[in-house]
Amino acid sequence: MTTIGVFALQGDVREHLHTLESLGVRALGIRRPSELDDCDALVLPGGESTTMAKLARTFELLEPLRERVRGGMPVLGTCAGMILLADRVLDGAEGQETIGGLDATVRRNAFGRQVDSFETDLDFAGLDDPVHAVFIRAPWVEEVGPGVEVLATAHDHPVAVRQGNILATSFHPEVNGEDRVHRLLLDMAPR
Template identity: 75%
Template sequence: MTSIGVFALQGDVREHVQALNRLGVDAFGVRRPEELERCDGFILPGGESTTMYKLARTFDLLEPLRKRVHEGMPTFGTCAGMIMLADRIRDGIDGQETVGGLDITVRRNAFGRQVDSFETDLDYAGLDDGVHAVFIRAPWVEEIGEGVEVLARVRGGDADGRIVAVRQGPLMATSFHPEVGDDDRVHGLFVDLVKQSQD
C-alpha cells in the first residue's frame, strides 16, 4: 500500500490524513526523521510557515526532509506548505528557511490577513469541473522557473491571474486548502504522482 506522511509538528494534519485515507492510502503524521523512512510521498500542510520551519529545525526534521525532497520524494505543499517548498520567499521573516525544491517565488500572506480569507471556484489542470478553493491567509506565486507547470490561477478581483497551484516534477503546491471539505480530487492527483514514482 502507498504510504504518505504528513508533517505533524504544526498545521492541518488530521484533515489531510482523512482525505488520504478516503483515497485508500496509508497516511500518518510525521514528527521524527526516522518516520520519513516509511514515506513514499509527503504533505506539508497549511499552518504557519515560520513556526513550521522552526519546529522542523528543533525536531531535527528539516535537513532529512530537504534530503528526501531533493532526492525526488513526491511532496505536496498546501498554503504554508507551498511556502515551505518554495526556493524563494517575499515578505518572509529575517532568516526564514524552507525545505525548497520548487523553483518558484512566493509572497507570504499575499491575499491579506485572516479576515481577508475567502472561497472561490478555480479552473484546475487535470480536473474537468475545476475546484472550489478555500484561501486562508494564503500566499500566491509571483515567479516560476522554466520547469514549473501552472495548474490554477485566480479569476477576477484584485488578484486576477495570480498563480495559486503549481507542479514541478514530483512536487506539487497549492495556495489554498484542498483538505477542507469532501472533494478529494486534488489529493487524488498527488496520490497519482506518488504511485507514478513507485513504478
C-alpha cells in the first residue's frame, strides 16, 4: 500500500491526513527521519514556514527532507509548504531556511494579513472543473524557472505550480474537502 507522509511538527496536519486516508492510502504523520524512510511521497502542509523550518532542523529532519526531495520523492507543498519547497523566498525572516527543490521565487504573505484571507474558484491545468481554493495569509509565486509549469493563477500570479515530482499550491485544498490536488500527488507516487 502506498504510504504518504505529512510533515507533522506544525501546520494543517490532521486535515491532510484525513484527506489522504479518504483516498485509500496509508497516511503517516512525520516527526522523525526514521518515519520519513517509510514514505513513498510527502505533504508539507500550511502553517508558519519559519517555524516549520526551525522545527525541522531541531528534529533533524531538514537534511533528510532535502535529500528525499532532491532524490525525486513526490511532494505536495500547500501554502507554507510551497514556501518550504521554493529555492528563493521574498519577504522571509532573516536567515530563513527552505527545503528547496522548486526553481521558483515565492513571496511570503503576498495576499496580505489574516484578515485578507479569501476563497475563490480557480481554473487548474489538467482538471476539468475549477478548484475551490482557500487562501489564508498565502504566498504567491513571483518567478518560475524554465522547468516549472504554472497550473493555476490568481491576481495575475501563479498559485499552483509543478516541477517534476514537486507540486505546490498557495492555497489549502485540505480545508474544504477538495481532494483532486492530493490525487495529483498520488498519481506521482510509486505503487
